Amino acid sequence: MSAAAQASAEASESTGFPSAKLGMWWFLAPEIMVFGGLISAYLLFRMGSVGWAGELHHNSTLLGTVNTLVLLTSSAEYAAHIREGLVPAKSLFWAFYFGMTGLHGLHVLGGIVANACLYAVAARPGGVARYGHRAEMNGLYWHFVDVVWIFLFPLLYLG
Amino acid sequence: MKESGAHGSPYVLIWIYLVVLALASVAASLVLPKAPAELAIYFLALVKAVLVALYFMHLKVERFFIHSLSLIPLALVLVLFLGLIPDIVVGR
Numbered sequence: 001m002s003a004a005a006q007a008s009a010e011a012s013e014s015t016g017f018p019s020a021k022l023g024m025w026w027f028l029a030p031e032i033m034v035f036g037g038l039i040s041a042y043l044l045f046r047m048g049s050v051g052w053a054g055e056l057h058h059n060s061t062l063l064g065t066v067n068t069l070v071l072l073t074s075s076a077e078y079a080a081h082i083r084e085g086l087v088p089a090k091s092l093f094w095a096f097y098f099g100m101t102g103l104h105g106l107h108v109l110g111g112i113v114a115n116a117c118l119y120a121v122a123a124r125p126g127g128v129a130r131y132g133h134r135a136e137m138n139g140l141y142w143h144f145v146d147v148v149w150i151f152l153f154p155l156l157y158l159g
Numbered sequence: 160m161k162e163s164g165a166h167g168s169p170y171v172l173i174w175i176y177l178v179v180l181a182l183a184s185v186a187a188s189l190v191l192p193k194a195p196a197e198l199a200i201y202f203l204a205l206v207k208a209v210l211v212a213l214y215f216m217h218l219k220v221e222r223f224f225i226h227s228l229s230l231i232p233l234a235l236v237l238v239l240f241l242g243l244i245p246d247i248v249v250g251r
Binding site for chain 1: 184187188201224225228233240247
């Protein structure tokens with residue numbers, strides 16, 4: 001393990017935490033606020049609007065459930081909505097729908113790229129020993145994105 | 160994080176719980192009347208999120224500082240949410 005990799009994997013004397021872990025949680029804290037703010041705004045407008053449930057019923061619970069199991073099918077659902085004229089400008093619900101699922105999708109894409117990069121470097125000889133500690137950091141990010149979807153799914157498909 | 164705690168976590172069992180809870184929330188939305196269904200699905204979502212945070216994000220074995228990095232933003236979001244209710248929900 002290189003000196004830099006070892007330093008980020010071991011607990012810092014000043015903080016008592018591995019620097020990589022501290023950095024990842026420092027990154028996730030504002031991410032919690034980004035998605036928390038977006039979900040709060042959705043809930044507030046939903047609580048203050050009439051007719052919101054009617055918009056919600058355009059979303060297929062079955063397709064949303066499948067998306068929850070296989071997130072990559074979501075592009076097919078986007079295409080179906082757009083064909084029906086259900087675009088962000090149609091109403092506040094669809095603005096939230098595309099905004100929240102789009103932002104979440106970008107985070108999923110970022111996680112896939114990060115995991116692919118980790119796999120590529122860890123697959124090299126000695127890669128696991130050198131880069132293995134990054135798996136936990138990628139895992140923290142990936143599961144944060146998972147937690148966000150846990151809330152988006154009932155908000156956009158079930159509620 | 161304590162290594163023994165992370166490696167000893169029942170990840171597969173938690174995953175099974177998550178799948179069962181996800182299916183239960185879908186069933187609740189299809190079977191129950193609207194108000195109890197919403198209560199059930201958001202409660203189940205909260206349980207699922209806590210399970211992922213505790214076991215897959217290792218918060219179960221983390222110390223106070225890491226807990227605070229996740230809880231302080233949540234508290235700020237709650238303040239934002241409650242503070243805007245009078246303007247957006249009541250005032251419309």
